[in-house]
Amino acid sequence: MRRTLCVAVAMLASLAGVLVPAGPAQAGGILAGKVVGIDPGHNGRNYTSPSFLAKQVWNGRAWEDCDTTGTQTRGGYTEHAFNWAVANYLAQKLRAAGATVVWTRSSDTGLGPCVDQRARLLNHGHANISIDIHADGGPTTGRGFAILLPVADGPNNGVIKSSVRFGGYLRSRMIGMAGMPVSTYDGTNGLAYRRDLAGLNLTTEPKVLIECGNMRNSTDAKLLGSKAWQLKAADAMASAIVKMLVG
Ligand SMILES: [Zn+2]
Numbered sequence: 001m002r003r004t005l006c007v008a009v010a011m012l013a014s015l016a017g018v019l020v021p022a023g024p025a026q027a028g029g030i031l032a033g034k035v036v037g038i039d040p041g042h043n044g045r046n047y048t049s050p051s052f053l054a055k056q057v058w059n060g061r062a063w064e065d066c067d068t069t070g071t072q073t074r075g076g077y078t079e080h081a082f083n084w085a086v087a088n089y090l091a092q093k094l095r096a097a098g099a100t101v102v103w104t105r106s107s108d109t110g111l112g113p114c115v116d117q118r119a120r121l122l123n124h125g126h127a128n129i130s131i132d133i134h135a136d137g138g139p140t141t142g143r144g145f146a147i148l149l150p151v152a153d154g155p156n157n158g159v160i161k162s163s164v165r166f167g168g169y170l171r172s173r174m175i176g177m178a179g180m181p182v183s184t185y186d187g188t189n190g191l192a193y194r195r196d197l198a199g200l201n202l203t204t205e206p207k208v209l210i211e212c213g214n215m216r217n218s219t220d221a222k223l224l225g226s227k228a229w230q231l232k233a234a235d236a237m238a239s240a241i242v243k244m245l246v247g
Helices: 002-015 050-054 079-096 115-124 157-176 218-224 227-246
Strands: 035-040 056-058 063-065 100-103 129-136 146-150 191-194 207-214
Touching (some): 056 115, 079 100, 157 227
Parallel strands (some): 035 100, 146 191
Antiparallel strands (some): 056 063
16 A cells, blocks of 8 residues: 555655655645645766757747756865755745645766746646746855745736735845845845746745855855754744745
């Protein structure tokens, strides 16, 4: 019975978003019946295949690279590892509140998928809301987080207003709960509208992409590398998602 269930879940996962790590939603939580999409940016073995990363994919407006390796701190802490850690903390919190989580990758040791496929995995996983988690590689003197918002382009037309509202909730919580300042170099007051990203152009559910901080800045890098801060950032994200889904 249990094996049959696992096979069924694995089949569903291949059809929809990836469901990992194994862990059911907790029954009866405030997010019961809700599906949240999480896209931890990049992947641990992206660096092994420049040709895979250079593959051109359609982002809804233009062709762009499949993906990049992501950035890293001066100390060598990689963005893909940071994204993966925060994504897992966020998933734990969401599942504890009863949500089902769909993912774009099942480990931090793989290659891909490309950014257009990531958007499709979350769309096809019937996410009620999604978040792309990243950290930036900005100028070393620049600090802070930026929340990237979609611009209407067809596929995402129905979720622009809700995505902007989500971005506002997330911004206030990143300041108040995580104590990260808004970016000094990207966007306006922590928000930036972007029309060049597949994850935002192709989404059919409310979604934002967060650059949690600047890995190239030593002050931000200390925070980004700390488990305590990663948990706070996950709290801020979970709180904004709960606000969006249940008010
Ligand atoms: Zn990134």
